[in-house]
Amino acid sequence: MKHSLKPLFLFSALFILACNSNNKNGQQQDADTTAGTGTAGEAQATTAPQGQAFDINSIPVSDKDLGAFPYFSTPEGFRYQVEEDKEFHRIYHFVDNKLVPVEGRTFTAYIFHDEAKRKEFEPLLFERNYDNLIKSLGGVLVAEGHIPPSELERLGRDELYKYHGPADIWNDDVKTYVIRKPGAEIWVQTSHNTAGGSIVVSQKGEMKQTASIIRADEMKQELDSKGHIALYINFDTDKADIKSESQPVMDEIYKLLSDNGDLKISIEGHTDNTGNAAHNMELSEQRAAAVKNALTGKGIAANRLESKGLGQTQPLADNGTEDGKAKNRRVELVKK
Template identity: 35%
Template sequence: MKKISLLMAIALIFFSCDKKAKENQDNKTSESQTTEEVQKKENASAGKINIEDIPYSNSDLGEFPFFTLPKGLVNQNKPLQKNFDVCFFPVNGIMTPFEGKLYKTNVVSAENEEFSKMYFEKSLEDYLSSIGAVKVYDGEITESEYNRYQKQDPNKGNEGDMGYADEQIKFYVIRTKDKGNIYIQFSANSASGKLNILQEANLKQTIQKITADEIVKDLSEKGKSILYINFEINKADLTEDGSKTINEIFLALKKDPSLNISIEGHTDNTGDAQKNKKLSLDRANSVMNALVSKGINKSKLTAKGFGSEHPLVSNDSEENKAKNRRVELVKVK
């Protein structure tokens, strides 16, 4: 009898231990699943996309922006096109910034035709699927999400802009080996549609240090050197970087004492024309006076201000306006 009682006690102990082990294992599994779920939620809230999960497209996509609008639909206005900018796309409903070559447009029906939301969306969806694009989101943007990100978007309110509260957006990704990642989103209502295309790319740095040798070379070969000298905003006061550029101009002029230079200031077309002309002259004088203070003979220098009268390029974008805000050193015979 005592042996039977002892065996039963031992059995109960093993049963209890086995039950606890299973409970611990279940708890670990539950904790693991909970951690995984939390991680998924964190990834979603952070607006992450696992590009490795998207298969490569082998289709011949052509050149940017890669496809036309459906027949019978046209751009309402001139599309917004930039060689490098940022665009926000709804990754898991989180408007997430991607950088690269950008195309954004509003889409309407051609004259005397009624816009069809279904025609616009189905045409795009069928075509994108045929070239290997993968839909990664189809849903609305919440009001709280719009309020969170909208001030970060430099193109908010411009042509083809989307991502507004309660706006239904379809978001596709094309992954390629030769053209990189391509992001496409579109939305529509009963009257018109919107389309955004971005070819993801890193910024190619084009800023180079201005050197005296380059200035001398430009003056010798081209008769002028175009410089982007930093001044205080809306002032003629040189910044620290601007002063460094002045020193390179000084060294260039010292290399060839026979040079006579016209220092010519230019602005973009933003603001009052007369004020721009005065500002451009004041900046040219600042450059001249800085060079004289370093020992350059003032008789070899003249200062002129042209305002926005002689743009290098059309003032139709911020990028082009920046090109027009310049100082030119022109060789005087």
């Protein structure tokens, strides 16, 4: 039996619910029977105060055992479809009437009924199972409802298609929960319509750096042989603030310029094609200028440096793939 996905879920989200592989069903049944009576998690808030700005520190730290990521199974009679488990990704979660990015490990999935066990998708059963279970684990409902059109327009479809969960955020209501553990921040979103549901779990965390930096002498060789070199400097999302993890790269550029006093370079910012071209041009200019300012701030003469942005106009790779987009988001040093 085929299901109608409507644009079914272009962004909802899953959340975490603790269950080891050997006891997932048992824990879920416990949640179903206890959450309705108030015996589970009585000492912890289960709904954020209304009318107040969201503060992550207001969420009680849970002492419940969540098991292994992504922490839980589907309710009995339901099944996952199109699961994605990503080591490091970004998902936009709905809170304070806006969409905020959460980066870290993510799990996303559509959820439908199992035809062999259930005749049709039952929205209330789906919603109530997850609501009960999340709250029994110390989770707090921090937002629910329809995402304002202004928020969708602000981010744009390109950005949301890239960093959505499986939910139709243009049409469906969503529920957002947060579970705090010692040293961990876990965001969960669920959404559903009459045909099926979706779930996303985002465990906030830093990316594990595996690529090594290019040393100053290697930069010099590349500039001498090719006249330019592409470097990957990380910035805050949609901003020109250089992330601390990119400081080693900045140190090597500084060393390159310090060791070669006659060298003059142009610092050129590039983006992928996500979002608005004019905005990308402006952002690339700001990021190139940020690199220049960081170097002059350490004592490199300003007349040895110039900066400019080229936006999405000179891609190195295919913007149709995630790897290609990552290669296109770069800063190039060009020998003058």
